[in-house]
Amino acid sequence: MLIDSLNEKNDSSPAYVAGLVAVVGCDGTGKSTLTAELVKNLRTRWVTERRYLGLISGEGGDKIKRLPLIGVWLERRLAAKSEKTQRMSSKSPALWAALIMYGFSLLRLANLRKIQRLAQSGVLVISDRYPQAEISGFYFDGPGIGVERVKGWLMTRLAASERRLYQRMALCRPELIIRLDIDVDTAFSRKPDHRYEELQDKIDAMVKLHYNGSRILELDARAPYSEVLEKALDVISSVAVASQRRDKVIV
Ligand SMILES: Nc1ncnc2c1ncn2[C@@H]1O[C@H](COP(=O)(O)OP(=O)(O)OP(=O)(O)O)[C@@H](O)[C@H]1O
Numbered sequence: 001m002l003i004d005s006l007n008e009k010n011d012s013s014p015a016y017v018a019g020l021v022a023v024v025g026c027d028g029t030g031k032s033t034l035t036a037e038l039v040k041n042l043r044t045r046w047v048t049e050r051r052y053l054g055l056i057s058g059e060g061g062d063k064i065k066r067l068p069l070i071g072v073w074l075e076r077r078l079a080a081k082s083e084k085t086q087r088m089s090s091k092s093p094a095l096w097a098a099l100i101m102y103g104f105s106l107l108r109l110a111n112l113r114k115i116q117r118l119a120q121s122g123v124l125v126i127s128d129r130y131p132q133a134e135i136s137g138f139y140f141d142g143p144g145i146g147v148e149r150v151k152g153w154l155m156t157r158l159a160a161s162e163r164r165l166y167q168r169m170a171l172c173r174p175e176l177i178i179r180l181d182i183d184v185d186t187a188f189s190r191k192p193d194h195r196y197e198e199l200q201d202k203i204d205a206m207v208k209l210h211y212n213g214s215r216i217l218e219l220d221a222r223a224p225y226s227e228v229l230e231k232a233l234d235v236i237s238s239v240a241v242a243s244q245r246r247d248k249v250i251v
């Protein structure tokens with residue numbers, strides 16, 4: 001006899017975190033510019049906070065530099081290594097680099113948990129970047145070590161364990177992801193200090209990500225900035241109203 005059943009272990013659509021909005025996209029799409037301005041605008045209506053969920057480059061790099069004693073040294077070493085260690089086409093990172101990457105991934109998970117709690121407390125959170133478990137590489141905000149490129153028992157265990165951290169992070173789905181799309185020439189014109197091939201890699205990877213089935217709004221980041229801002233504001237406002245943040249209105 002057949003019995004109807006619901007396999008609760010295989011929940012393919014975990015709940016999203018209400019009030020958490022992430023802005024993702026390749027370098028130069030305008031994530032930092034947009035998230036800062038969104039928060040300024042949204043704060044007139046709701047309690048809103050901006051958070052950074054990237055890692056080494058940009059704001060993350062500055063944080064590393066501020067670590068006591070080893071900060072400046074570590075930031076330089078990672079910056080020098082990052083070209084090689086972050087690109088998945090390169091060979092396995094050294095054990096010391098893999099351990100540091102693992103540490104950064106743990107910090108990212110802790111940071112995400114704090115952000116999740118902040119959103120659950122009723123604050124509208126706009127995050128610059130978001131971790132994903134689909135493509136390896138810190139370049140793409142995925143696992144840094146990369147199970148695909150490591151050899152040996154210890155490194156394989158470490159890489160697999162780091163991937164599980166990202167799979168846990170992927171279960172925490174934002175209410176909305178805004179993906180900024182761009183072409184490589186425009187991205188390069190806005191980030192001339194980056195390598196052209198690196199930007200192309202990031203653009204190619206970015207469009208493939210599903211963020212564990214999250215709702216994704218695609219915006220053309222080549223459009224005039226005011227247009228991008230207006231579209232993002234519109235959709236976030238409707239999301240915020242729908243998730244009943246009216247009680248958080250500032251008068
Ligand atoms: N729609 C736009 N039109 C023209 N210029 C833009 C637009 N959006 C952003 N910019 C400009 O592009 C540059 C890069 O923007 P920004 O630093 O915000 O990108 P990002 O996505 O945060 O990059 P990264 O990933 O490296 O942190 C800035 O000088 C910004 O003023």
Ligand SMILES: [Mg+2]
Pocket residue numbers: 031032033058128
């Ligand atoms: Mg930025």
